[in-house]
Amino acid sequence: MEVTAQEKTTERMPTIEIKNLVKQYPQAVAPSVNDFSLTCFEGEIVGLLGHNGAGKSTTLKCITGILPFNSGIIKINGYDIISSPVKAKLRFGYVSDKHDVFVKMTGLQYINFMADAYGVSKSDCHSRLEELDGLFSLGARLNEPISNYSHGMRQKVCMMGSLIHRPKLWILDEPMIGLDPLTSSKVSKFMRNYADAGNSIIFSSHNVSSVQKICDRAVIINKGVKTDDFKLADFQADNVDLEEYFLSRTAEETPEGSAE
Amino acid sequence: MRKYALLLKKQLLDALPFGSKQSRSKNAFSYILASVLIAGVIAVFALIFSKFTSTYLQIKINRVPDIAARQFEFMSVSYFILLVALTLTGVGQLCYTLFDNSDIGILISMPFSAGEMFSSKLTWIYIKQAVLSLVCVLTINITFFTTAGLISAYNVLMSFVVALFMPVLPLAAASILVLPYYYIKRIVNSHYLLSFAVMTLILVGFCLIYAYAFGIVERLVDSGRLVSMFNEKTMASIGAFASSCFPANMIAGVMLARDVGKNIGILVAVIIAAAAICIVVVRAVFFRVSQKGFGFHIPHIRHEGFRFYSRGRWGNLLFKEFITVMRTPSYAFMYFATAIAMPLMAYYSAKLATSLLTGLFGNVRFGFELCTFIVILYASLTNTFCSTSISRDGYMCMTQKTLPYSPSQILSVKMIFSGAVSELSILIACITLAASGLESAGDAVVTFISATLLAVAQMAFATRLDLNHPHFARSDDGEIKEANSTVSVIILVGMVICFALGMLLLYNALGSLIGGSGAATAGKAAGYAYAICIPLALLGASAAYFFVNLKKVYANLDAEG
Numbered sequence: 001m002e003v004t005a006q007e008k009t010t011e012r013m014p015t016i017e018i019k020n021l022v023k024q025y026p027q028a029v030a031p032s033v034n035d036f037s038l039t040c041f042e043g044e045i046v047g048l049l050g051h052n053g054a055g056k057s058t059t060l061k062c063i064t065g066i067l068p069f070n071s072g073i074i075k076i077n078g079y080d081i082i083s084s085p086v087k088a089k090l091r092f093g094y095v096s097d098k099h100d101v102f103v104k105m106t107g108l109q110y111i112n113f114m115a116d117a118y119g120v121s122k123s124d125c126h127s128r129l130e131e132l133d134g135l136f137s138l139g140a141r142l143n144e145p146i147s148n149y150s151h152g153m154r155q156k157v158c159m160m161g162s163l164i165h166r167p168k169l170w171i172l173d174e175p176m177i178g179l180d181p182l183t184s185s186k187v188s189k190f191m192r193n194y195a196d197a198g199n200s201i202i203f204s205s206h207n208v209s210s211v212q213k214i215c216d217r218a219v220i221i222n223k224g225v226k227t228d229d230f231k232l233a234d235f236q237a238d239n240v241d242l243e244e245y246f247l248s249r250t251a252e253e254t255p256e257g258s259a260e
Numbered sequence: 261m262r263k264y265a266l267l268l269k270k271q272l273l274d275a276l277p278f279g280s281k282q283s284r285s286k287n288a289f290s291y292i293l294a295s296v297l298i299a300g301v302i303a304v305f306a307l308i309f310s311k312f313t314s315t316y317l318q319i320k321i322n323r324v325p326d327i328a329a330r331q332f333e334f335m336s337v338s339y340f341i342l343l344v345a346l347t348l349t350g351v352g353q354l355c356y357t358l359f360d361n362s363d364i365g366i367l368i369s370m371p372f373s374a375g376e377m378f379s380s381k382l383t384w385i386y387i388k389q390a391v392l393s394l395v396c397v398l399t400i401n402i403t404f405f406t407t408a409g410l411i412s413a414y415n416v417l418m419s420f421v422v423a424l425f426m427p428v429l430p431l432a433a434a435s436i437l438v439l440p441y442y443y444i445k446r447i448v449n450s451h452y453l454l455s456f457a458v459m460t461l462i463l464v465g466f467c468l469i470y471a472y473a474f475g476i477v478e479r480l481v482d483s484g485r486l487v488s489m490f491n492e493k494t495m496a497s498i499g500a501f502a503s504s505c506f507p508a509n510m511i512a513g514v515m516l517a518r519d520v521g522k523n524i525g526i527l528v529a530v531i532i533a534a535a536a537i538c539i540v541v542v543r544a545v546f547f548r549v550s551q552k553g554f555g556f557h558i559p560h561i562r563h564e565g566f567r568f569y570s571r572g573r574w575g576n577l578l579f580k581e582f583i584t585v586m587r588t589p590s591y592a593f594m595y596f597a598t599a600i601a602m603p604l605m606a607y608y609s610a611k612l613a614t615s616l617l618t619g620l621f622g623n624v625r626f627g628f629e630l631c632t633f634i635v636i637l638y639a640s641l642t643n644t645f646c647s648t649s650i651s652r653d654g655y656m657c658m659t660q661k662t663l664p665y666s667p668s669q670i671l672s673v674k675m676i677f678s679g680a681v682s683e684l685s686i687l688i689a690c691i692t693l694a695a696s697g698l699e700s701a702g703d704a705v706v707t708f709i710s711a712t713l714l715a716v717a718q719m720a721f722a723t724r725l726d727l728n729h730p731h732f733a734r735s736d737d738g739e740i741k742e743a744n745s746t747v748s749v750i751i752l753v754g755m756v757i758c759f760a761l762g763m764l765l766l767y768n769a770l771g772s773l774i775g776g777s778g779a780a781t782a783g784k785a786a787g788y789a790y791a792i793c794i795p796l797a798l799l800g801a802s803a804a805y806f807f808v809n810l811k812k813v814y815a816n817l818d819a820e821g
Contacts, residue, residue, distance in 0.1 A: 067818065068815040068816055089663060092662075094659065104583050104587035105583055114663075116572065125568045126566065
């Protein structure tokens with residue numbers, strides 16, 4: 001299945017343009033991501049589906065500038081991640097699967113740090129934090145050092161930090177892991193509203209049901225190669241079970257730990 | 261038993277360079293470097309300890325020597341200090357194993373009983389303490405007995421026996437202290453003003469001890485005797501302390517072959533009791549931590565609402581560096597305490613070295629050469645904090661790569677932060693040396709320039725080396741507790757360069773002295789030229805090393821790879 005170019009471009013600006021991305025780790029015998037192309041548009045939520053080691057996280061790490069890649073082009077809101085990295089990075093917020101935060105800071109200091117990194121004004125910071133705290137409910141614990149936080153709390157503060165500058169593009173690696181069901185549900189709703197406000201979201205997952213529930217589009221990646229890219233509404237209209245379809249497309253073998 | 265051995269083997273393999281083929285050579289290199297440095301430290305210690313031993317044993321009270329009493333006092337106090345030191349390292353080891361090491365969380369889900377995990381961990385702590393004890397006891401005993409002319413097969417054999425059993429005593433004390441220590445550590449780590457206050461207190465204590473120790477050595481150099489320091493009253497206090505510092509005095513008795521049967525009997529009983537205490541206490545804490553966790557609630561000041569501070573993009577990165585260092589006691593101590601103490605250390609060392617050289621060459625002035633040598637040497641030793649500037653960000657360095665900062669912005673802020681601390685330290689040292697008359701104001705300016713150039717060169721080299729070969733922390737708090745090859749290389753290279761330049765300066769000064777006043781003037785100019793041009797050339801080389809392929813290497817930086 002493939003989303004056609006005509007379907008994609010209904011006066012919406014692309015937030016990510018990936019063309020022929022190839023990433024091979026120095027010690028690896030084969031590329032972890034091979035000839036991967038993808039375009040995401042404003043207002044879209046795109047789910048990157050794949051087994052462990054399929055290349056989802058590697059793709060996201062290439063998009064965010066964490067990992068260098070061998071060939072291809074990645075543009076964020078029109079800015080090339082290689083030639084204009086700072087301009088490109090100003091336009092997205094990233095939440096890693098490791099919930100990497102400066103553990104020596106308090107939650108509030110971390111959010112303050114992220115706000116200053118993106119040049120957010122003090123007044124905007126206040127109003128946005130009030131709004132984000134309504135979603136993540138960390139409250140007074142934001143004044144405690146992150147080293148005291150639980151896994152889930154770190155995930156929350158990571159998300160808050162990545163959203164403080166209202167990025168046009170929100171990139172998340174396995175976002176729902178570690179969140180309690182209530183927060184998970186709130187985040188799903190927030191994602192929808194955030195995308196409807198003209199932003200776009202891309203996240204990786206191997207949880208088919210969360211992708212089905214939240215996303216507009218799903219991209220299946222297997223052994224580093226994009227196998228499918230489809231609109232979930234069309235898919236549901238055809239009355240096909242996504243999980244079965246996903247498993248049928250990726251069933252031959254699951255390369256444990258080859259990339260990610 | 262098989263699982264216990266498996267767990268113990270895992271810890272041994274983690275600690276020694278027997279890992280993967282790739283990491284083996286890298287680890288082996290850092291072990292060799294660290295071993296060279298440790299061997300150097302032991303050699304210097306043995307030399308000083310030997311001199312001090314022979315001087316102390318000759319002390320007379322009311323002009324009457326009592327070598328046997330002096331031997332007993334000396335060994336008792338030495339063992340007491342060693343027991344205290346082993347207690348401190350034991351607290352650190354227990355704290356890391358029980359609370360900071362995240363592998364308990366993984367092992368608990370595997371088919372190992374809590375007893376097997378506990379036994380293997382306690383055994384591993386004991387092995388590490390025993391190795392440390394063996395190194396210290398052998399160094400102290402062999403140096404002491406050789407100097408005192410008492411070396412025998414009995415001493416060597418008993419040194420091994422004592423080294424193997426002695427660690428049980430400090431481990432028992434450490435097991436009692438570990439909980440209060442962990443609680444205090446958590447509080448101090450969570451409140452950086454408190455952390456700063458504690459650090460300042462430690463610093464003041466360190467400065468006082470340092471000044472006192474140098475005072476003793478200076479008097480020894482001036483008078484050639486320690487008698488003025490160790491008068492009748494002091495010796496009486498030392499004698500009383502030696503008699504009461506149980507069980508250190510018992511160990512001293514065994515080593516000096518005095519009341520061997522009685523002393524060994526008491527020591528065996530004490531060691532058995534200590535082992536029982538250690539096992540019971542550590543077992544209780546371990547089971548609690550592994551089954552329920554040990555989440556102390558650390559009280560925090562609750563602010564009303566949220567307060568933001570706009571620091572700007574550069575200030576933001578500087579603040580991040582500051583917070584990371586300030587809230588990690590070991591980094592904070594490495595940065596601020598050693599950097600602030602450096603001027604004091606330089607002052608006392610320069611004063612002592614001046615006394616020594618005046619004794620050798622009469623009233624000849626080596627002020628500039630000596631002060632420059634000492635300042636660059638101490639600055640290079642205190643500057644080692646920059647050799648972990650990349651690694652200490654831990655996995656956050658990956659997220660940092662997604663932030664809108666260029667590699668040069670991130671790295672330059674790290675160097676500015678390190679540089680500010682280092683430059684302040686060098687400046688205070690130079691002002692102190694000039695103000696105390698150990699070198700002229702003009703000479704102090706050249707010393708400052710020379711040390712500054714070398715410090716910047718060292719920082720650029722260390723930062724790039726850390727970027728090329730980062731050693732990210734294994735613990736959850738992101739603190740680097742393991743020694744790594746970058747630190748060893750920076751210390752070793754720094755020392756070699758400083759010794760070479762220092763010796764060149766002194767040799768030049770000595771050579772020009774023989775040639776008369778004209779040669780002395782030319783020699784001084786040459787000294788200035790060496791002091792500035794060599795560091796300048798090193799800075800050029802270091803900057804070239806820093807900038808070559810910088811963007812590519814930063815892009816390839818992978819904490820997970």
